[in-house]
Amino acid sequence: MPLPLSGKSRVYAILGDPIAQAGSPGLFNRAFRREGIGAVLVPIQVSADGLDAILAAFRAARNMDGLVVTVPHKIAIADRLDEIGPMAARIGAVNAIRKLPDGRLLGENFDGAGFVHGLRRRGHSLREKNVLVIGAGGAGRAVAHAVLDERPCTLGIYDIDRGRISQLSDDLQRHASNTLVSHAEPDAYGFDVIVNCTSLGMRDGDPLPLRLDGLDQRALVVDIVLEPSTTPLLHQAAARGCPTHEGIHMLDGQVEEICRFFGLLDERHDD
């Protein structure tokens, strides 16, 4: 298959620092080819002091329509845009920027939507479930807000930092309708869905992010860690007969959500 790149290609980029580890160039370019989209997404390694220059160039480049933003720029870039979408406003971080037809830049965050979309594609619903989110950092915040919008019965939040639990719980309360948001303990007992949003499991010898003694074997255990794809948490959950869901699905689900945001796919939903 020839490289689908010509002078006519629309150009997208992912901004981060470092960038070598980013999976988005591979995932987006495969999606572009699969969907027959004449576009390419390239990695751009830029430090915080180069963000303004990159955004000015993005505004000037007439064949560039969108940016994906990754660590460490998701928070800092939000203040430099013309408009912020509702989810980005809730979590205070942007991971995708679209150039609108009038040239203004709109930022939104799809980390959580990608997470939920990834679950849906594998047949998992969060509606009326008791969900535990472990970790209230950047990823945990995005996941918790998106989980909340799926109207679970309860949403428990745990972080090793109690201040973070309070902060995120307060933020979630403002958007909760019928969901009970609670400060939780790192314990699987009583939950239908458990999501690890910490980095525990990436390194050899990491402890488990929570106690599994009370884990119900019908509970869905989810990890957002990408590498290894099967963390010790997922391995132990599977050994107890639980369904599991790997981190890659959050990224996969997000590619489609961001392509829609960029206007590259029509608005149909597959759920």
Place this chain on the structure above:
Amino acid sequence: MPLPLSGKSRVYAILGDPIAQAGSPGLFNRAFRREGIGAVLVPIQVSADGLDAILAAFRAARNMDGLVVTVPHKIAIADRLDEIGPMAARIGAVNAIRKLPDGRLLGENFDGAGFVHGLRRRGHSLREKNVLVIGAGGAGRAVAHAVLDERPCTLGIYDIDRGRISQLSDDLQRHASNTLVSHAEPDAYGFDVIVNCTSLGMRDGDPLPLRLDGLDQRALVVDIVLEPSTTPLLHQAAARGCPTHEGIHMLDGQVEEICRFFGLLDERHDD
């Protein structure tokens, strides 16, 4: 063959306006794949008032190492760089920019070198030949200077604008050693190599760029027009038994020269 694009890819771009017609993305990306280079070249459409923003972003992007520059920015961009190579200085135009290890930007022009390299690869030498260059605009200037460095016997210059002939001839004289630079007429008589550097032949009904009555059937007839690949000039020359050389070879030859300039190939030469 998978799209050779990951977070580790080095990124190059071609700047122009318009950009949809540019052949460089296709040619460079094929060359990168052929040589196993982990890089991608993308088109960037930018107008003159966006050039400063693009250059600032290029300086800030730590995985961007080089730019290719096409119409209409070749002259305007030269003043914005830190250093200019010898050929760019001679013709007052830049078509490739390399980010040096210390971050400074070096501009050079490979239009002429690509032209000569394309000829060499097809076995054609200009040494001690009588060469006629038709057209003394941007492309003609680049071609004439590179032809001169091949030490032809005579180098005739013709343009419909007499002032341009004088200007280019004077510039060439400063660099000529044993070559006789002359103001020529648009007539093939007496020349061993004829190069059309005008756009005549691109549109239906264009007149030939010169008279062919006196064309020697051993003369090499060259066109730099890319589309159509066989212009009426080349068609008529071939009908008279002359060897011909199409515009694509100038672009092909240049890809290799620019890859060398970017440090992507070792310095060996194949001639």
